[in-house]
Amino acid sequence: MGGYLQYTFYEFATLGWIEETVRPLVQGITQAIVNAHDNIQNGSLALSQGELLNTNINRSPQSYLLNPIEKRSRYKYDVDKNMTVLSFRNENYDGLGFISWFAVHGVSVNNTNRLVNGDNKGYAAYLAEKMMNGNNGYRNNFKQRFIAAFAQSNEGDVSPNTLGTYCTGTDTPCDGTRDTKCPNNSQCVGRGPGWKISDLESNRIIGQNQAFRAMELYNARKAEVKVEGPLGYIHRYWNITKSSLVQWLNTAGTTDGPALNGFYQNTTSGTFGWNIIKDIVQKPSEWQKKCQAPKPILLDTGEIEIKHPWQPEILDIQLFRLGNVFIYAVPSEFTTMSGRILRESIKDSLIEHGLGNNDTIVIHSGPANGYASYCTTFEEYQHQRYEGASTPYGPYTLQAYVDAFKDLVYMMANPNNSRSNVSETLPDYTKKGFNFTPRYRSDQPPFFKKFGDVIKDISATYYSKSLLTYPYVISAVFVAGNPRNDPMLEGTFLTVEKKIANDQWEIIRTDNDYDTRFIWKYKYQLLGISEATVEWHINQDIEPGIYRLGYRGNSRSSFQE
Numbered sequence: 001m002g003g004y005l006q007y008t009f010y011e012f013a014t015l016g017w018i019e020e021t022v023r024p025l026v027q028g029i030t031q032a033i034v035n036a037h038d039n040i041q042n043g044s045l046a047l048s049q050g051e052l053l054n055t056n057i058n059r060s061p062q063s064y065l066l067n068p069i070e071k072r073s074r075y076k077y078d079v080d081k082n083m084t085v086l087s088f089r090n091e092n093y094d095g096l097g098f099i100s101w102f103a104v105h106g107v108s109v110n111n112t113n114r115l116v117n118g119d120n121k122g123y124a125a126y127l128a129e130k131m132m133n134g135n136n137g138y139r140n141n142f143k144q145r146f147i148a149a150f151a152q153s154n155e156g157d158v159s160p161n162t163l164g165t166y167c168t169g170t171d172t173p174c175d176g177t178r179d180t181k182c183p184n185n186s187q188c189v190g191r192g193p194g195w196k197i198s199d200l201e202s203n204r205i206i207g208q209n210q211a212f213r214a215m216e217l218y219n220a221r222k223a224e225v226k227v228e229g230p231l232g233y234i235h236r237y238w239n240i241t242k243s244s245l246v247q248w249l250n251t252a253g254t255t256d257g258p259a260l261n262g263f264y265q266n267t268t269s270g271t272f273g274w275n276i277i278k279d280i281v282q283k284p285s286e287w288q289k290k291c292q293a294p295k296p297i298l299l300d301t302g303e304i305e306i307k308h309p310w311q312p313e314i315l316d317i318q319l320f321r322l323g324n325v326f327i328y329a330v331p332s333e334f335t336t337m338s339g340r341i342l343r344e345s346i347k348d349s350l351i352e353h354g355l356g357n358n359d360t361i362v363i364h365s366g367p368a369n370g371y372a373s374y375c376t377t378f379e380e381y382q383h384q385r386y387e388g389a390s391t392p393y394g395p396y397t398l399q400a401y402v403d404a405f406k407d408l409v410y411m412m413a414n415p416n417n418s419r420s421n422v423s424e425t426l427p428d429y430t431k432k433g434f435n436f437t438p439r440y441r442s443d444q445p446p447f448f449k450k451f452g453d454v455i456k457d458i459s460a461t462y463y464s465k466s467l468l469t470y471p472y473v474i475s476a477v478f479v480a481g482n483p484r485n486d487p488m489l490e491g492t493f494l495t496v497e498k499k500i501a502n503d504q505w506e507i508i509r510t511d512n513d514y515d516t517r518f519i520w521k522y523k524y525q526l527l528g529i530s531e532a533t534v535e536w537h538i539n540q541d542i543e544p545g546i547y548r549l550g551y552r553g554n555s556r557s558s559f560q561e
Helices: 008-013 019-038 121-137 199-219 272-282 288-293 336-352 376-381 397-413
Strands: 041-049 080-088 095-102 147-152 165-167 188-190 225-227 230-241 314-322 325-329 361-365 454-456 471-480 494-499 504-508 518-525 529-539 547-551
Touching: 041 199, 080 121, 080 199, 080 397, 095 199, 095 361, 121 199, 147 272, 165 325, 230 397, 314 397, 325 336, 336 361, 336 397, 376 397, 471 547
Parallel strands: 095 147, 325 361
Antiparallel strands: 041 080, 041 225, 080 095, 165 188, 230 314, 314 325, 454 471, 471 529, 494 504, 494 547, 518 529
């Protein structure tokens, strides 16, 4: 959750409300809006849709099968395989960018990773922009002309680990439940298509699949639908607790990332030890138990009154109109079937109120504008796998969303009706947050060194492409400052430069690139002495030439705020 969600439960997951995370996030969003405003131009929109295979699977197929057969029989797959691409072009029909929606969790890079990573969606955006921009994105202060965005859809039960789940270190299948408990403390973990090499290879494959398919749809102009017509939007702060109560703690984790030992998916009764802890912290009321059944209440976050609400009560929901295309935004992670049901309900409401027809396209986008855990169907909730156990507002959460979006459609169709002005006030708990992250002191260079000095240089010898084993790692270590001092927005912590003339160098890689690594650590924490390692994992496609590695950062002096 990144340290920017203001509710207690989510703050615990990241050690609190972290200003070093929040400020760059706000600044980045604001700057993106400013950049968009400063580059407004006339153009056109088009929509393309197509199937993408071998990229996602259902990680809770047992829960999906609990949905009524009459609903499941309408669909070929137990996950959504369709990708939707909204393309942007200028008056000359030159490409400006696109937004792609496809349902797949961003969990290709597993939870052993300790580096910032955009996962498969991030790699897809990176690859698509590289295909369109080449190296031009490194010039002009790293600003790129063509922008590719890979948005999320109803991915609640959808995994990129397409080979299935196995006990680590074995070829024994498992599903994360007590019935398939893994032996010898091994864990039930999903395998991506490149698992034998690394999780990063799996990430590359799943991201590449999305990028290539999105580019195919973007370029399939004969099959695209022109988007034109009236524009509109409706937004509401909605109190979901007026429909059901908030409480949840999921400790079992998923097969994409197991959590606490001793907890399993598909659990409908609490453990002896956790029941004691639960009752000490907050004993749930009988009404709360009935409301959440068959879920075992492991932590009654809905009735705890410590600091401020542990989970959100006011949710941020939206509906956008672009002609005959409607995009709705939800803060929860919807499972495949719950997303299908809400999408169809919204389309029916649009037709009922004269805003849509049988050709209307409705796009599910989320989680957006905050975070409110998961949303399953009533039937999936009964199974209490990860998604059901992570649905905080009870078994009727989906119906609450369906009713809320019926209201949004009504509000869009009747903007002057008094009912259309109903919205709650979003509370602000940011001043009540806590921060348990380790404090960091001022930065100091080692004796006889200054910031940016090279501690360990790369070899000065020439490398022969024919003699190297790829990928080949080139690295250098520098005297550094804490990266928390400056997140380098629209900049980079590292550079790989190629010599193009006597004293001229061209940047060919930054910390945005998939074949670079920026690794920072304290050398002597009490003294504030740290170092940064810059790595370049080169492959056989790199052209012969002279290259150098660079490090960029900022230090924090003593007594500096």
